[in-house]
Amino acid sequence: MVTMAPPVLSASIEAFSYHGDDAPVLHQAALAVHSGTLTAVLGGSGSGKTTLGKLLAGWLRPGHAGTLTGSLALGADRLEFHGSPEDPLINPAAWSHRVGFVPQDAAAMLSTVRATVAEELAFGLESRGMARDDMRREVARTADLAGLAGLLDRDPATLSGGEQRRLALGCAVITGPEVLILDEPLASLDRTGTGEVLHLVRALLEAGTAVLVLSQAADRLAQAASHWTVLDGGTVTSTGSPKQLAGSAALEASGVMAPGLQYSGTRRLPLTPATGRPDAAGILELSGVCFGYAPVSKMLRDRGRAVEPGPVREEQVLRNLDLTVQPGEVVAITGPNGAGKSTLLKHFSGLLQPTSGDVRICGNNIAGSPVGMVAASVGLLFQHPGDQLFERTVLREVCFGLRDLHSRRADARAERGRGRLRALLAGTWSRPGTARLSRDDAEAKALEALAAVGLAASAGEHPAELSASRQRLLALATVLARGPALLVLDEPTVGLDRHGLLLLRAAVDDAAARGAGVVFVTHDQAYAWDHAHRVLELSGGRLREQRA
Known part of the structure; x- marks a missing residue:
């Protein structure tokens, strides 16, 4: 009988609510991720995916941003929370050394003070005192993995949304976290960019990194996961393999875009004199x-x-x-x-x-x-x-x-x-007579x-x-x-x-x-x-x- 190693990161949440809110954002939500595995949390808008991801990443600290009843565990370190002032405090610096997080707004995690993509990638390594030659090698390696090799001399502020997302991913990966949490990682990416992210995730899994994806769609990355957790209204409603949950009632009820789901039953046709005004002056x-x-x-x-x-x-x-x-x-x-x-x-x-x-x-x-x-x-x-x-x-x-x-x-x-x-x-703006x-x-x-x-x-x-x-x-x-x-x-x-x-x-x-x-x-x-x-x-x- 094969015994699975203990999870590298886990949460057992009875309830979590933001300060000032009566209703909990998360309740009865449990999750565990293991080294070298890809796990997907799927849910519709407002399901609590991002809140869960930020709690796991240490970006939301119980007692500081909200009240948590339950537990968080990172490796052998387990923290119990009872919603009281005596609850333990998460050290965000120490936590972030082990857990990387790329938010939905990927540009928000960029420093905005670095002149080039190469300097932005090196930022996290500089803060850890890495030698300059080693830093250059790590920047080049990460740039190749994230599809950024041709952008190293670009100003991050001039990158497209998809390019900034890949840069944010590279910044999270370069420091070698044990766990990487990605919130809507394929958003704004073209087919090439999507392929590069999939390639990077595969390389991380082979190296033993645990990867957790948060998504409102069962996209290509989610379909590559070994385990799905469906979140609806802040509660875990179903767990299992993609094969078990694809097409399930829980996935349908959550609002997730299921694999192969079409947007509508009809396509628009080009405008004709009967359906539009093709001869009218252009707007x-x-x-x-x-x-x-x-x-x-x-x-x-x-x-x-x-x-x-x-x-x-x-x-x-x-x-x-x-x-x-x-x-x-x-x-x-x-x-x-x-x-x-x-x-x-x-x-x-x-x-x-x-x-x-x-x-x-x-x-x-x-x-x-x-x-x-x-x-x-x-x-x-x-x-x-x-x-x-x-x-x-x-x-x-x-x-x-x-x-x-x-x-x-x-x-x-x-x-x-x-x-x-x-x-x-x-x-x-100052339109006379408006x-x-x-x-x-x-x-x-x-x-x-x-x-x-x-x-x-x-x-x-x-x-x-x-x-x-x-x-x-x-x-x-x-x-x-x-x-x-x-x-x-x-x-x-x-x-x-x-x-x-x-x-x-x-x-x-x-x-x-x-x-x-x-x-x-x-x-x-x-x-x-x-x-x-x-x-x-x-x-x-x-x-x-x-x-x-």
Whole structure:
């Protein structure tokens, strides 16, 4: 008889609640992970996956962030918690040496002060006093494993969302933790990036590392796991192998995107005179758009770093792009990580200006227009929803762009510096003659938008208290409430469970039905073909129409 070694990390949670909350986020939840094994915790939005992961990783400390009744064990060290002041304290520094964690918002774990990817990877090794030559070897080895070898000289701030996720993974791996916890690790990754993460995880398992994946979808990584735990409403409802649980009632009830599940039963067809307005003037028109970023050598030189002398050439991201989006048309843009998809979307709202070419919204060239004025016609959902949330309640967040919360003078100040973002979200920057809604009308419209994304009951909550997927739906509501002529969505499906995807589909359908143009970026090819009239690929700086 084979006896399994004791788990390297385990939890037995009777209840965990955040300070100030009456209802527990987790209750009757137990989990154990073993060295050299891949375990997946699957659950829908708000199921408690991220809270469980942060507790296991030491990012949430019982007694500090909330109250825990139960136990946590790391190797031979077992801590018992009774929800009292006498409970033991987790040492986050010591815990993090043994348990690595990559959150959903991978960029949040990057230092933001390192000039290159190589320096970011080395950061954790420097803090441990590793010799410089050994550090260089570890950086090169980890970069190869994480698919970062070609990005070592890049500024982390210029990486795409998928590239930043791989960098965060590399930063967590390079210090050699016994356990690695990954929250939605395949989000925003293209097929190549997904393959690189799978390769890295296999290498870690072979080296004896325990890997725990938290996901709302039974994706390729989850399907490679030896054990699944299904979490629903903070409670473990089922455990077993993927073969045992795939298609089970517990998995279906949890809202998890099951293997092979299709988004809908019908595909959109290209617009025709009978189904749309293909001959109408475009809501969005790009003509010969080109754009490039300053190269790494210039950024390093600007920061006082020593670089090889030579000419500074702009790195072209967009090359002579032409595109027209018609009223009622839904267009998907796909392409590899780092292709410039998010960069392209920022041109639609005026956040970026092309180095040459024109961008027209509803027939108007937006060159030189204030960002907030452009936003009156363009609703932009950022790739990271937290970037556009700043109010005290969910309701106030949606109301922000619907009524005059600031004087014209304050709006003018907002257009400078960081307030430029607020001007974008308000979409009403100093427009002469613009009538803003009364408080009551704004709140009614905001509640309607919240109902459309399933958040009406959360109107009084703080946005920071929402799960990542619900934050994405809230950010979507802030955009929908203004009824823009052009709806621009950057990776809108990331982190959404099956119910969230249905809400997203309904929102896109409604926007298109009222005549808005919709453009969304995604790495999910099945979603793109299922939801768009046209699918375009951005690669090598050029847009190419894809055929089914």
